[in-house]
Amino acid sequence: MSFPNVYTHRKVAETSAKSCEICFKPSTSVLITDDSKDWFYVCPAHLKDKGFCTPKIDHAAIEARKKKELEEEIERVKKEYEEKQKKKKEKEKEKDDKEKNKDGKDDANKTDNEEKDKDKTKVESPSQGAAASPVSEDDEPRVFELKETFYQQRINKKRQAEIAKRNRERLRDPSYFPSVPKNLP
Structure with a gap:
């Protein structure tokens, strides 16, 4: 009866909390083997204890996450660049229209004010979008290896x-127990 010393950290619902295997306090964290032969409840504080277990780092998953983040950043920068190019073309177009319409100076002042308002909203929106999409580190399950004694x-x-x-x-x-003798002595 042997199973690998590789445990995955999972969370359960608050209603399913049971006592920690080490300190007997209620816990919602569970360490489970990949083949589900062994599992037990443990406090998250014990997972940080180097005397209890050591985290196994999945380098492939980390590299994949970094690559994904880089691709998202490149896509975001491309969109910003396209927006700036579009804005430049609109400005050039408006300048050409202003030169053609020198009679309507009041209209030009209105378009300048509208343009400034658009610029302010565009400047605010990319920073909000970048802050709204942080990458959480809880996307992947954490894998641990217990110390030999545990x-x-x-x-x-x-x-x-x-x-x-x-x-x-x-x-x-x-049939495990002996039967009563049937013959008389």
């Missing part, structure tokens, strides 16, 4: 549970 305790506990289950099954089987 891992051995988990194996022993599973082994004892299996032995107890086997003994209960034996006790339920009537």
Whole structure:
């Protein structure tokens, strides 16, 4: 009865909280193996304890996340550049219109004011969009490896549970006990 020493950290609902395996306080954090052979509740504070477990870093997932962030940043910069180019073309077009219409100076002042208002809103919106999309680090499950003593305790506990289950099954089987003698002495 052996299972790998690789546990994934998962959260459960507050109503499903059970006592921590180490300190017996209610906890919603669970460490579970990939094949679901072993799982137990543990406090998040114990996960930071170097004497209990060590986090296993998934370098491929980190690289993929960085690459995704970079692609999003490139896309955002491209959009901003396109908006600036469009704004430049609009300004040049308006200048050409102003030169053609020198009679309507009041109209030109109105368009300048409108243009300034548009610039202010455009300047505010990209910064808000960048702040609204932070990348959280909880997107991926955290993977841990228990220290040898705690891992051995988990194996022993599973082994004892299996032995107890086997003994209960034996006790339920009537052929396990000796039968009463049928012959008279």
